[in-house]
Every structure is written in C-alpha cells, then in structure tokens.
Amino acid sequence: MRIPAKVRSVTVDASPPENRLDRRKTRTRAALVKAAQTLIAAGQTNVPVLEITQAADVGMGSFYNHFQSKEDLFQAAVDEALDAHGAMLDALTAPLTDPAEVFAEAFRLTGRLHRLVPELSLVLIKSGTALVSSDRGLAPRALRDIEAGIEAGRFTIRDPQLALVAAAGAILCLGQFLHDNPDRDDAAASDQLAEDLLRMFGIPADEAHEICSRPLPDANPK
Amino acid sequence: MRIPAKVRSVTVDASPPENRLDRRKTRTRAALVKAAQTLIAAGQTNVPVLEITQAADVGMGSFYNHFQSKEDLFQAAVDEALDAHGAMLDALTAPLTDPAEVFAEAFRLTGRLHRLVPELSLVLIKSGTALVSSDRGLAPRALRDIEAGIEAGRFTIRDPQLALVAAAGAILCLGQFLHDNPDRDDAAASDQLAEDLLRMFGIPADEAHEICSRPLPDANPK
Numbered sequence: 001m002r003i004p005a006k007v008r009s010v011t012v013d014a015s016p017p018e019n020r021l022d023r024r025k026t027r028t029r030a031a032l033v034k035a036a037q038t039l040i041a042a043g044q045t046n047v048p049v050l051e052i053t054q055a056a057d058v059g060m061g062s063f064y065n066h067f068q069s070k071e072d073l074f075q076a077a078v079d080e081a082l083d084a085h086g087a088m089l090d091a092l093t094a095p096l097t098d099p100a101e102v103f104a105e106a107f108r109l110t111g112r113l114h115r116l117v118p119e120l121s122l123v124l125i126k127s128g129t130a131l132v133s134s135d136r137g138l139a140p141r142a143l144r145d146i147e148a149g150i151e152a153g154r155f156t157i158r159d160p161q162l163a164l165v166a167a168a169g170a171i172l173c174l175g176q177f178l179h180d181n182p183d184r185d186d187a188a189a190s191d192q193l194a195e196d197l198l199r200m201f202g203i204p205a206d207e208a209h210e211i212c213s214r215p216l217p218d219a220n221p222k
Numbered sequence: 223m224r225i226p227a228k229v230r231s232v233t234v235d236a237s238p239p240e241n242r243l244d245r246r247k248t249r250t251r252a253a254l255v256k257a258a259q260t261l262i263a264a265g266q267t268n269v270p271v272l273e274i275t276q277a278a279d280v281g282m283g284s285f286y287n288h289f290q291s292k293e294d295l296f297q298a299a300v301d302e303a304l305d306a307h308g309a310m311l312d313a314l315t316a317p318l319t320d321p322a323e324v325f326a327e328a329f330r331l332t333g334r335l336h337r338l339v340p341e342l343s344l345v346l347i348k349s350g351t352a353l354v355s356s357d358r359g360l361a362p363r364a365l366r367d368i369e370a371g372i373e374a375g376r377f378t379i380r381d382p383q384l385a386l387v388a389a390a391g392a393i394l395c396l397g398q399f400l401h402d403n404p405d406r407d408d409a410a411a412s413d414q415l416a417e418d419l420l421r422m423f424g425i426p427a428d429e430a431h432e433i434c435s436r437p438l439p440d441a442n443p444k
Binding site for chain 1 (some may be wrong): 249268330334347351352354355385387388391392395397399400402411415419422
C-alpha cells in the first residue's frame with residue numbers, strides 16, 4: 001500500500017519500552033517533560049533544575065540521565081507537546097482526501113485547542129514565532145498539507161513557505177486573541193480564520209465557507 | 223478641516239520639554255528606553271536594574287524616577303519602539319486615499335523593517351503575540367486601516383478583529399522567517415504576503431498584485 005502523502009514526511013518515535021528499567025526511565029522522562037510543560041504554560045521557565053525534579057517527583061540526579069540542560073528539557077517539552085497534537089491531527093484527518101479540507105480541519109481543531117487544552121495552547125503561544133521554522137510539531141505538517149493542496153491543484157499558492165508563515169501566524173495570534181477575549185467563541189473564530197486562509201490559498205469564497213462549516217471529528221485532547 | 227479617519231484614533235504624546243531640568247529628565251528616560259530596547263533585541267531581559275542603568279550611562283537612583291520596575295521599563299520600550307514605527311507609517315501613508323493601499327503599504331514597509339532595523343524587528347518579535355491585543359503601536363493602526371477598508375467598501379471582511387489576528391500573525395512570523403532564512407528576499411516576501419492578505423480581505427487577485435507592486439516611499443528607519 002502506498003503511504004498517503006500527508007503522513008509521509010512526519011514520523012514520531014513510538015517504539016515501546018522493553019523491560020522494567022526501560023519503563024521506569026520512560027516514566028521519569030515523561031514526568032520531567034510534563035513538569036516542564038506545566039512550567040512553560042505558567043511562564044515559569046526561570047526555575048532551578050532542583051525545582052523541576054521536585055515538581056516531577058523524580059530524583060535530582062536522574063535529570064541529567066535524560067537532558068543535558070534545562071533548555072534541552074524545555075525544547076523537548078515544546079516539541080513533544082506539538083508532536084503529540086500533530087499526531088492526533090494526522091489520525092483525525094486521515095479519512096479525508098481533499099487537501100483543502102485536511103488543512104482546514106487541522107486548523108479548526110487546533111484553534112479550538114486554545115480553549116480545550118489551555119496548557120498546550122500556552123506551550124504553543126510561548127514557543128512563539130519559533131514555530132514557523134520548527135522541523136517538529138505543527139509547521140512540517142502544515143507545510144506538507146499546503147504542498148499537497150498545490151500538487152492537487154486545489155491551492156493557487158506561489159510560495160508554500162509564505163503560506164505557512166500566514167497559517168502559523170494566524171494560529172499563534174488566534175490563541176493569544178482567544179485568551180485575551182474570553183467572551184469570543186473559539187469555534188466560530190477558528191472556522192472563520194480557516195475559511196479566510198482557504199480563500200487566501202485560492203479556494204472560492206463560497207466553497208471555503210462550506211468546507212469550514214462541515215462537522216468535525218471528536219478530538220480527544222488528553 | 224476634518225481629521226482623516228486613518229489618524230483619528232492613534233495619538234502620540236509629543237509635548238516638547240520645557241526647561242533644562244525637563245530636558246535632562248527626557249534624556250535620562252530616553253537613554254533607559256534605548257538600553258532596554260537593545261537588551262530586548264539581544265534577548266537579555268533577565269538583568270538587574272543596575273546593569274540597565276550602567277548600559278544607559280545614567281545613575282542607578284534615577285531609574286525609579288521614571289519607571290516603577292524593570293517590567294514597566296521593558297513594556298515602555300516595546301510600546302515606544304512600535305509607536306515610533308507606527309507614527310512613521312502614518313506619515314508615509316498619509317498621501318494615500320485607498321484604504322487597501324494604506325494597509326498594503328504599511329505591511330510592506332513593516333516587512334522590510336525586519337532586515338532594515340533588526341533591533342526594532344527583534345523587539346517586535348520578542349513582544350510576540352501580545353502584539354495582537356496591544357492598544358499601542360501597530361495593532362490599533364492596522365485595525366483602523368482594516369475598518370476604513372470595510373467602511374469604504376474595499377474589504378469584504380466579516381470580522382475586523384480576526385483580520386487583525388491574521389495580519390499581526392503574518393507580520394510576526396514573517397520576521398521570524400526572514401531572520402531564520404537570510405537568503406530570502408525581504409522585499410519580495412513582504413509584498414507577496416501583503417498581496418495574500420489583500421486577497422484574504424476580498425480584493426481581486428490581479429488588483430491585489432498590482433497594489434503590492436507599486437513603488438514605496440522612502441522609509442528613513444532611524
């Protein structure tokens with residue numbers, strides 16, 4: 001079977017732990033990453049390693065078995081949060097065949113995430129514009145979907161990287177906007193921006209509107 | 223004379239200093255703000271007040287005559303850098319009558335700024351997504367231009383605030399993209415994204431292209 005274009009270039013290491021020691025190592029690492037994600041979401045990355053290991057309930061010594069530095073841990077925390085979200089999007093959009101709908105659905109689901117999983121949303125926002133050049137998480141997936149849309153003749157985009165710049169900027173600033181304006185409907189705002197981006201990518205207005213009004217699959221965010 | 227819509231809601235305090243003491247105070251404050259902008263651009267905001275006053279070549283004691291805290295100073299540094307840039311854009315776009323061209327010209331000039339004035343560009347990027355909700359600097363000006371475009375029947379935008387989200391996201395991530403990809407032409411990328419945004423706002427493709435190909439006024443960035 002041919003691997004579908006939209007999962008071709010993004011892989012996540014999911015090899016299972018092999019024995020008890022491996023399982024413990026995996027748990028320790030996961031606890032550190034989880035603690036780091038909580039600290040990033042709280043804007044408290046300026047804490048000593050000791051405090052991180054205490055929050056993760058692991059021994060101070062085990063930190064350096066997994067990470068060379070705090071920066072190393074925080075980078076892993078951002079990468080893994082966005083990889084996990086990206087993998088979920090890949091799974092949810094797998095049944096779709098139209099690259100325009102794949103892009104729109106991923107954007108609409110990610111827009112809703114800002115309210116559904118505020119912690120992950122804050123990790124995304126705090127990681128900031130670095131998102132646009134990351135080879136992990138959302139950017140490579142969005143670029144893949146944009147290129148698939150061009151290849152399929154759905155998008156009339158001259159420069160896929162600039163289309164990615166627009167999409168990454170929109171999803172980042174949408175998150176900030178939704179946090180700053182709790183009265184705004186996250187679903188309506190996400191759908192409107194996805195529709196705006198589709199029009200920017202060359203989809204006719206009424207079709208863009210219809211695509212972004214379709215029902216979404218259930219996202220199980222945790 | 224009626225004040226043109228596009229300068230109505232954004233004002234900058236420019237009252238001149240009155241005597242020698244006032245002039246000295248103004249100089250001290252300006253030196254602190256300039257030092258803070260340099261530190262922000264370098265990503266070094268985690269420094270003691272003493273270091274900031276030394277970099278500004280002012281007495282440690284005078285800091286608290288002007289700012290209540292470091293955070294207060296850094297916020298002022300961001301606000302004033304973007305207000306100054308915004309005021310320059312207002313002056314440069316003043317001769318234009320088409321709101322679509324006003325928006326495009328401001329975006330194209332700001333895109334070029336990422337290479338022309340890297341220090342201001344880094345202040346903009348580091349201030350991050352907070353840009354989208356700021357009542358200073360670029361966001362209120364962009365919203366004003368977007369609303370003028372809707373009022374003039376040029377833009378078919380359902381939600382001006384979401385159009386601002388898209389524009390703010392695009393200018394932020396464009397900056398990051400240009401810093402990460404020094405081989406990319408900043409002028410071409412800025413013009414392409416401005417054209418993409420105009421199309422998103424409802425301007426026909428060929429007209430958006432033509433508007434974003436027009437010659438730009440000379441921006442004197444410093």
